[in-house]
Amino acid sequence: MTVKFIVSGVAVLLALTVCDAAKFPASYSLCKQGDDKCLLERIADTFSKHFPGIPEVNLVALDPLKIEKMDIVQGGEGPINIVLNFKNVDLTGLSKSTIKKASGFTADPTKMDLQFLVPVASLVGGYKIKGKVLILPIQGDGKSNMTMENCDIQLKWTGKLVDRSGKKFYQVDKLKVNFDTTRFIMHFSNLFNGDKALGDNMNLFLNENWQDILKELKPAITDAFALIFKNVIANVFNKVPYNKLYQ
Template identity: 45%
Template sequence: MSRIIFIVVFCTVLAVQAEFPDDPKPCKYGDSGCIVKMINYLIREKAMQGDHEFNLVKLDPLPVAKMNIKQGAESPVNIDLTFKDNQLLGISKMKFRKIKGFGKDIAGGHEILFNAGKLSLVGPYNIKGKVLILPISGTGKSNMTLVNCDVVLSFTGKPFEKNGETYMEASNLKIITKPERMYYYFTNLFNGDKALGDNMNAFLNDNWEAIFQEVKQSMESAFADIFQTIITGVFSKYPYAKFFEE
């Protein structure tokens, strides 16, 4: 995460005086259809390599320095799961469907609805705790994949002044996810015991929905931190008014 923030801040410092690019053209305030088309264009055309004109870091794959999913003892899924130096794959295939907000009032609420056909977090993990009735432990490589996941992303715009202009920061960002299916795969569970590891992976996938409901809040909070950094980086590139036309 710190790596992403550094890139965003560095690009912002270099480009404070930059002009808004000609392509794509700015949308009118609150024009949901136009804004949806713009975001889909940027994700489709720019996510794989990034775009300095919009402070858009390379999004697919997106490096995730650290993510933690931790549930307390009161939960049936009582785990401490940490991912380090992972990659998030699939952002370039997201389909944005509806936008609310993005009017002249920066401080108003903003909402983005989209679908992620396949979103995978891949890389090293460490886990310990209990899943439903079974103990779990391990350190190795993992793949956690959400399939056909509808997402509602909402945040409050926070205006701030820079060089006499008004910019927007995304604050209080929240994500609600509704996947059609979720898959888990962890290597080297139980110190490499293949039989125990295979059985646990099968158990996790057979009970994916019950497990997801228990870790949903922690997972959504972790993803919200990532997307808040991306959105704030984009809107820190130009004054808010530059993104729109009357």
């Protein structure tokens, strides 16, 4: 299994200089360190009110989160063997998230944890696919929609404070994602060179067998989510000194 992609506007900016303008705008309220209740509220506000992004601190637009390219290659001897290429897709729904947990944002952080529930998360845009799903061959090139209902996402990452020009920045080292969903809905247009009958039957087959398909694809999707969210988070941490994230 191989996962490769580039997130538009989310590539980590490893600038080694400190920009004095790297601070939150006046409209964004910060918390005192250790105020967990406030922290949950601010993160919730970030998703619901600041989802267009905060350029001052390198926070990209969260809804939609634009992804230029994402390739999922699922190989081996398993029931699913595909090459699935996404291009110019939008991840939508994050602005409706409910924040369930945020921990580890301490004075000397190492491990951090963020958990949130997205009622409807959709990945919409161009695709190209070729391979086998369960017992059936599949191929197509067109528009796609992959939607997860009640998507419970947990991010766990490790890192450390590093010194840059006399200021401390939090450096994200490893990030892992776990997610659960109550429904996984797929639709691929223009399957089998536009053969409507074959395409309709394949889409029906995919959605009737979504649990088995998601079980096989979940590791690849999880890896993709991990890279996406790591870039989003690291962008901010690389821009803003850690002590400037609090009052």
